[in-house]
Amino acid sequence: MERTLAIIKPDAVQRQLVGVIISEIEMNQFAIRAIRTLRLTRDQAALFYQQHCEKPFYESLVGYISSGQLYALVLERESAVEEWRKLMGPTNPVKTGPLTLRRRFALDIQRNSVHGADTATTAEREIDFFFGEGV
């Protein structure tokens, strides 16, 4: 069993897609081990995405992810990191291929509805960020 950190991003929360996304999570054999809703401050958002601080879209990304309520979730299953990324689909919502969450719900490359950690190590760091140690 492996854990990953998922986020239902503000664009999806605002469009009331939390329920359908959680249904997809449960239908794909993930166990929800923790869940919380919160709004990040700008400083917290800047810290969460600090790996992207050199990118041209960084300021805009920080503004967007701190623009409203989000849901952070700890998901557990076999190969959770890879399986959640597969269910989310590529960063840029494409028009063809499997019907991923991002293909179904993303508005554009930035407002792409869901986040997933990229490795098991990153997942544990992101779980600490949202839930503190002990989760």
Ligand code: IDP
């Ligand atoms: P990921 O979320 O698929 O892991 P990353 O490259 O880690 O993608 O980027 C983090 C987030 O930054 C993306 O989910 C998206 O919201 C935003 N983002 C990535 N690339 C761009 C871009 O080219 N323009 C605007 N926003 C972007």
Ligand code: MG
């Ligand atoms: Mg990433």
